Amino acid sequence: MSTLLEVSGVSVSFDGFKAINNLSFRIGQAEMRAVIGPNGAGKTTFMDIVTGKTRPDEGRVLWGERSQSLLGMSEAQIARAGIGRKFQKPTVFEDQSVHENLLMALKGRRGPWAVLFYRPAAADLARVDELAAEIGLADHLARKAGELSHGQKQWLEIGMLLAQEPRLLLVDEPAAGMTPAEREHTTAILVEAAKTRAVVVVEHDMEFVRRLSCKVTVLHEGAVLAEGSLDHVTADQRVIDVYLGR
């Protein structure tokens, strides 16, 4: 399977603290990957580097078939290249309706002129309805996102992520604050998405990771500690010592 994203030898330090230490990571075109690790292991910083929010001190981040470097690209350019990100805390546009949120995220031209003269085509509106049904918000399209429950906001953000049609989804703790039934639905959406694109899920909840049934990468102190199936990494003594044993 060809590589979609390749991170190699990346390090970054904040005021002398090495948040990421010679980290290497690679993911294929259509693959699900769970990233676990204790607090401060560098999971969020890793996502910040890939999405362009943080510039690494050294190392390479290569993207796509043409192995394009993502370093030096702005967040918006990286997003347009096909990397979507879901934040730990649900971040949606609270003063805007669910419909407006989804329409803004919908894949399309992002330049000011194109957006200024944009009028939603029938296909776009149909796609928004379809997404809303998928995330269980079909009856809430006209409501403002700020009025939604915590779980609904998580889903709206997942819906926005799908609307972008990214080739790589970075998902930070998608199941936080969800009921068991909602978790199951989230798992189904992510597994479905991973059939056609790469999905990286950062998660603390081992039960949730188990249900994703995918390859797992364990981070510790900014580097990869272990990688493999969940059973493989949970049997690893070093993983038990730094993470599971606590």
Place this chain on the structure above:
Amino acid sequence: MRDSFVARHPSVLIFLALLALFTLGVTVLAEGFGIGLISTSFVKTLGKTMCLCLIAVAMDLIWGYCGILSLGHFAFFGLGGYMIGMWLMYERTRLIVEGSLAQGALPPTEQEIVAAIGTQIFGVVGSSEFPLVWAFADSLALQLALVVLVPGLLALVFGWLAFRSRVTGVYLSILTQAMTLALALYLFQNDSGLRGNNGLSGLQNLPGVEAPQSVVSLWFFWASALALALGYLLAAWIVSGKFGSVIRGIRDNEARVRFLGYSVEIYKLAVFTLTACIAGIAGALYYPQAGIVNPAEIAPIASIYLAVWVAIGGRGRLYGAVIGAAFVSLVSSWFTGGQIPDLALGPLTIRWVDWWTIVLGLSFVLVTLFAPSGIGGLFDLWQGRRHPDRHGADLGPNAGALREKEATE
């Protein structure tokens, strides 16, 4: 979703209808063509007020919708006034000079005329040479183009530098204050080429027009009303679609907009430049009615007043900005006009001319603390729209994000 623009935004139609009614009413009551119940100077005050409403619409676009608290938009307003003022002054002086030189035995040469105009205009700052910035002053078309181009270009360069460096929040506000202050200080100098602190004057006289001021004032009144209507319509159209969605997203949470793939800096720059152009047009209509433009007009305090108007009217809704600007500036000219009797409180005498700023400042603080949705919020009460209960949380992490009490459900 497929309704027409006006059907989806009835407030635009109501606003335009009220504006048309107001314009018609004033025309009928004015001295120029009507029954003379309204004095010419008050027609000018109303015309100027509409120009202030127009720049308030621009301010609402940049602050209320895009979340950028610019405290420098009066610089663009003043520049617009200077650009049209240059042509008005040049052309009027030329007519006068040509008239007086024609009395002589020999017809004057082109150089003699230009030199005489220069002496007339720049004598007050001890010069008679035309500075470079007056190169196009003899052409109305070019100066009209500069009304939009000069503020637009300044905003483009300033905005590009500021937004590219990701300067936001209060730092950007301070930077815009510095910009308008620097421009004012520069124009105060005699060798700035724009007559220093004298500014440009006599702008109320249109060159070659015989009509009395009572008629000219109505022309400008109509032009101001038209500009306000068009500016309002343009702003309403911009904020209604996906572009509006994106800039409101930038206001509340710009990092999230970036991760959706929108280049936030370009959007900010576009809105900043557009609003600067609108401000320039508003200024070009304002100063011929005021008669004089000088560097004091673009002092930092003017742009702060602009933010106060929009805050009192209610930001994030265009009619709020218009109401705020009209209400505060009219009340202001009433208080500072010296028609209200002083209030004697024992040893302290309250002279409203001096105390007005304190009243204004106090009402700004009170509105910000207790009624952030401003006068426009009264329409929410009337229509029964409620504020969401968010336990005091803003609608996004940005400094300019909508506050709980500004939002509606």
